[in-house]
Amino acid sequence: MTLAIEALxxxxxxxxxxxxxxxxxxxxxxxxxxxxGPNGAGKTTLISIIAGLVRASAGQxxxxxxxxxxxxxxxxxxxxxxxxxxxxxxxxxxxxTLRIQSGYFGLRNNDAWIDEVIHYLDLGAKVDAxxxxxxxxMKRRVLVAQALVHRPPVIVLDExxxxxDVELRQGLWQFIRRLNRDGHTIVLTTHYLEExxxxxxxxxxxxxxxxxxxxxxxxxxxxxxxxxxxxxxDREILPEGLAAEVLSSDGGLFALRLRDLGGLEQVxxxxxxxxxxxxELELEPPxxxxxxxxxxxxx
Numbered sequence: 001m002t003l004a005i006e007a008l009x010x011x012x013x014x015x016x017x018x019x020x021x022x023x024x025x026x027x028x029x030x031x032x033x034x035x036x037g038p039n040g041a042g043k044t045t046l047i048s049i050i051a052g053l054v055r056a057s058a059g060q061x062x063x064x065x066x067x068x069x070x071x072x073x074x075x076x077x078x079x080x081x082x083x084x085x086x087x088x089x090x091x092x093x094x095x096x097t098l099r100i101q102s103g104y105f106g107l108r109n110n111d112a113w114i115d116e117v118i119h120y121l122d123l124g125a126k127v128d129a130x131x132x133x134x135x136x137x138m139k140r141r142v143l144v145a146q147a148l149v150h151r152p153p154v155i156v157l158d159e160x161x162x163x164x165d166v167e168l169r170q171g172l173w174q175f176i177r178r179l180n181r182d183g184h185t186i187v188l189t190t191h192y193l194e195e196x197x198x199x200x201x202x203x204x205x206x207x208x209x210x211x212x213x214x215x216x217x218x219x220x221x222x223x224x225x226x227x228x229x230x231x232x233x234d235r236e237i238l239p240e241g242l243a244a245e246v247l248s249s250d251g252g253l254f255a256l257r258l259r260d261l262g263g264l265e266q267v268x269x270x271x272x273x274x275x276x277x278x279x280e281l282e283l284e285p286p287x288x289x290x291x292x293x294x295x296x297x298x299x
Contacts, residue, residue: 002028002029002064003026003027003028003029003062003064003065004027004028004030004031004063004064004154004185005025005026005033005050005061005062005063005185005187006026006027006061007023007024007025007026007049007050007059007060007061008024008059008060008061009022009023009024009058009059009060010022010023010024010046010049010056010058010059010061011023011056011057011058011059012042012045012049012054012056012057012209013057018209019045019209020042020045020046020049020056020209021208021210022059022210023042023046023059023206023209023210023211024059024211025204025211025214027154027185027187028185029064029153029183029185030180030183030184030185031185031186031201031202032186032188032199032200032201033186033187033188033200033201033202033203033204034187034189034190034196034199034200034202034203034204034217035047035187035188035189035203035204035206036189036190036193036196036203036204036205036206036292037189037205037206037207038207038296040208041206041207041208041209042206042208042209042210043158043189043206044084044158044189045209046206047081047156047158047187047189049061049068050063050068050079050081050156051068051076051079051081051156052069052072052075052076055069063078063079063154064078064153064154077105077150077152078152078153078154079152079154079156080148080149080150080152080155080156081147081155081156081158082143082144082147082155082156082157082158082160083143083158084158084159084162086136086139086140086143087143088131088132088139088142088143089131090130090131090132091130091131092130092131093127093128093129093130093131094118094123094126094127094128094131094134094145095114095118095127095128097142097146098114098117098118098146098149099111099114101146101149102114102149102150104150105149105150107149107150110149113149113151114145114149117145117148117149118145120171120174120175120178121141121144121145121171121172121175122141122168122171123138123141123142123145126138136164137164137165137168140160140161140162140164140168141164141168141172143160144157144160148179153183153184153185154184154185154187155176155184155185155186155187156187157176157186157187157188157189157190158189159189159190159191160172160188160190161190161192161195162191173195173199176199177199186199188200193287193288193289193292194287194288194289196217196288197217197221197287197288200217201216201217202214202215202216202217203215203216203217203220203288205292205295205296207295207296212295212296213295217288220288220291220295221286221287221288221291222286224290224291224294224295227257227258227259227261227263227264227283227284227285227286228247228255228256228257228258228283228284228286229255229256229257229258229264229267229281229282229283229284230253230254230255230280230281230282230283230284231253231254231255231256231271231278231280231281232252232253232254232278232279232280232281233252233254233271233276233277233278233279234252234276234277234279235252235276236251236252238254239270239271239273239274239276242256242266242267242270242271245257252279253280264283
């Protein structure tokens with residue numbers, strides 16, 4: 001298996017503050033990988049180290065086998081990063097900005113790819129507009145375009161949809177999915193957990209500079225979340241002996257957490273034994289937000 005990103009025991013200290021405390025993870029080539037955590041967990045610090053913007057206090061990071069310190073030129077050519085902050089040069093138009101970005105990587109006559117990126121990010125109407133005249137959402141689109149202009153095999157998106165409208169979000173993910181299907185590796189950080197749940201093959205969760213969960217999205221959902229069963233019964237008290245965790249109880253309406261579908265049959269069997277009549281029943285699938293809250297609360 002070819003590794004797109006490899007981080008080995010990465011540490012970063014800022015004086016007495018330890019932003020990263022021995023982070024180790026790998027991202028396979030062609031994977032769509034999520035990096036989640038609360039504010040201050042160390043996500044942006046790790047991305048900055050991968051991008052060569054910050055030097056780790058200890059540990060090693062490689063991009064497609066290129067060490068970000070000893071082989072930094074190759075590592076940076078292999079990587080495209082969409083930063084969290086809106087950083088732009090106010091003296092150039094959108095097209096000029098993308099041409100200049102191409103020049104940083106020694107690319108001439110790159111207009112065909114620039115036009116394609118502009119099309120998919122819906123920047124055509126603003127291509128000759130000065131950067132300082134753009135809205136925040138449009139500036140973020142240009143940041144995405146800049147990260148893609150040299151066609152890097154590994155793309156890191158640090159909160160790419162923060163503060164943008166729904167239409168842009170949908171268009172952006174359509175384009176990013178296409179890049180991933182074409183073989184690009186995508187690493188995503190986001191606070192929109194529904195995005196990560198739908199898009200990411202695997203997810204790492206960081207807290208206080210440490211990896212506290214790392215698994216496939218499916219396994220995380222099954223391991224930490226479970227199912228929520230909502231019932232309306234003909235009585236206000238649940239029968240004893242139910243193999244489920246009671247989340248809430250309001251009159252005859254109950255919410256129960258089940259470990260799996262096997263738990264559903266046990267609950268229904270116990271209700272039948274007690275002679276309870278089910279008036280309403282709804283089974284909610286697990287979601288990543290619940291997983292995130294449980295993982296962060298347990299550590």
